[in-house]
Amino acid sequence: MxxxxxxxxxxxxxxxxxxxCLQESSLPLKEPPTxxxxxxxTLILDGQEISVHECSAEMFxxxxxxxxxxxxxxxxxxxxxxxAALEAGAFxxxxxSDFRMVDGVPLVVPEVNGEELERLREPGEVNLPGIGLVPRRYVANPNCSTIQMVVALKPLHQVAGLRxxxxxxxxxxxxxxSAAVKELEDQAHRILHKMDPGPPQAHPLPIAFNVLAGANWRFEEEGYTNEEWKLVRETRKILGLPDLPISATCVRVPVFTGHAEAIYVELERPLTPQEARDALRSVPGIIIVDEEMVLENGTAYRTYPAPKDVVGRDEVFVGRIRRDPFNPYGLWLWVVADNLRKGAAANAVQIAEELVNRRIVPVN
Ligand SMILES: NC(=O)c1ccc[n+]([C@@H]2O[C@H](COP(=O)([O-])OP(=O)(O)OC[C@H]3O[C@@H](n4cnc5c(N)ncnc54)[C@H](OP(=O)(O)O)[C@@H]3O)[C@@H](O)[C@H]2O)c1
Structure with a gap:
């Protein structure tokens, strides 16, 4: 077979x-993943027993x-x-994040820059710092907050140019x-039961009932954290816009899963919210949640995406699309996605599917 x-x-x-994600994917697997x-x-996941083996070079x-x-x-x-994995012949x-910004390493969100995977056909090796020269079969999956942002930015750039x-x-x-998930559960439980939550471990400050503008990130140049710089550098690399001005504030909130982002874009030409919605809607991986409605009590309301509603989904959800009343080139977006799915695992599996569809990875 x-x-x-x-x-x-x-x-x-x-x-x-x-x-x-692999169990749900269209990838032709010969056997369950090792x-x-x-x-x-033994790991119990969704009621299934999964054997976890100790990692060693021979396993590849x-x-x-x-x-x-x-x-x-x-x-x-x-x-x-x-x-060891690359030299054993695997992609x-x-x-x-170790090698995302290395020259020659494709950093890929398939619906944004899937064509970057073609670089894997180039002859020669790639130099990964700390590892050395390795076969050119390595692809980097971007940071979770970068992935959902570039999915939303790309169609706007195509129709109106990002400034x-x-x-x-x-x-x-x-x-x-997973340690941070457990810590939020424990801290919240202890605080609600009037117990001492103990010293925080995953973050420098308690995260339960709190908002952390530095979280567990490193403070670097100009007072920005490494998470904020990742968002800048990775977005520029993926969009192929090395000089795009991007300024970020990354914040950790006491939510288990689902990242949200308030994104302000200044464009080369004015775009109405409806034009922006149409451009975003044309991308299969984007869902717009931005409907005007009237509540039963007569109050005007608009729908918008929220982290709890997107858990387990692979799409990027966009709402609150509105113009800047003081800048005809400015637009606001509210972008939400499951950080473990589109922000990590689902995007990785979509990269694998794209590698197979492009016949870069042969199926024997
Ligand atoms: N969480 C996100 O939203 C997200 C999004 C994008 C990217 N990422 C990146 O994805 C990676 C995994 O993140 P995570 O959140 O899943 O971390 P995690 O919950 O802390 O899990 C890390 C896993 O890696 C294993 N591991 C660590 N060092 C290893 C080694 N030397 N050899 C073999 N296995 C090793 C651990 O094994 P044991 O279980 O045996 O300890 C554990 O199972 C990180 O690089 C992270 O930055 C995370």
């Missing part, structure tokens, strides 16, 4: 969603595709095992991994 042999490294917040982590165990033999959803940095899975799709972007994010705790 023909099909792909796949492995997933990491079974945290993203890795578990990867397993679900699931790897730091330690072996014969694999066609490996999804990395381990942590980043020196002890992260990609640094320790990325070279690698990495959720981490600048100002964004504030409202990011869920699952963006900081």
């Amino acid at each position: 023909s099909g792909l042999k796949v492995a997933i490294v990491g079974v945290g917040a993203v890795g578990q969603e990867m397993i679900r 699931v790897l982590a730091r330690s072996a165990r 033999q014969g694999k066609d595709l490996v999804f990395f959803a381990g942590t980043e940095g020196e002890k992260g899975a990609i640094r320790l095992f990325g070279k 690698v799709i990495d959720n981490g 600048r972007v100002i964004v504030s994010t409202y990011q869920a705790v699952s963006g900081a991994g």
Whole structure:
């Protein structure tokens, strides 16, 4: 039987969603994915027993595709095992940020810049800092807040040209991994039951009933955090607009899953909210939630997307599309997506589907 042999490294917040996305995907799999982590165990996911194996270089033999959803940095899975996976012949799709900005590495959101995957056909190797020269089969999955933003920005750029972007994010705790999810649960429980919540671990300040404008991010140049700089640099790379002015404020909110973003765009030509809605609606992965309605008590109301409504969905939801009353070139958008699905696992699987559709990854 023909099909792909796949492995997933990491079974945290993203890795578990990867397993679900692969089960739902149209990828022709020869067998269930091999699931790897730091330690072996049995994982119960949606009532199914999944064997998790200890990650080692030998586990990549014969694999066609490996999804990395381990942590980043020196002890992260990609640094320790990325070279072994690539040299074993697999294509690698990495959720981490280690190599997203490396020249020659495709950073891909399929509906925005899927053609970047063609770079994998170029001869030669690519140099990943800390790993060295590796076969050109490595694709980086962008940061969660970048993915949903570029999906919404691309159609506006196509119809009216982007001149600048100002964004504030409202990011869920699952963006900081499964330990942060557990911490929000525990802190909220303890505070509601009048118990001492104890010292915070996943963030420097308590996240329950709070809003953190620095969260667990590093403060870097000009007082911006590394999360804010990621949003700037990754968006420029994906849109192919290296000089686009982008200014970001990233904020963690006590929501389990679903990132929201208030995005202000200044365009090259004025666009009415209706023209913007039409441009956004033309993209299959975008859903507009922006209907005028009247409540039963006669009050005027508008629908808009909210994180709780998008959990488990792979689309990017856009609402609150309105013009800037003081700038004819300015528009506001409210953009919401599931950070573990479109912001990570679903986008990774869509990259894999695109690689197969373009016959870059052969199905034997
Ligand atoms: N959460 C999001 O919304 C999001 C979005 C985009 C990208 N990302 C990125 O995706 C990656 C995974 O994030 P996460 O939120 O799923 O983290 P997480 O919940 O902390 O889970 C990390 C997983 O990686 C495994 N792991 C770590 N180091 C490893 C190593 N050296 N070898 C093998 N396995 C290793 C861990 O294994 P054990 O279980 O055995 O400890 C764990 O299963 C990170 O790079 C993150 O930045 C996350």
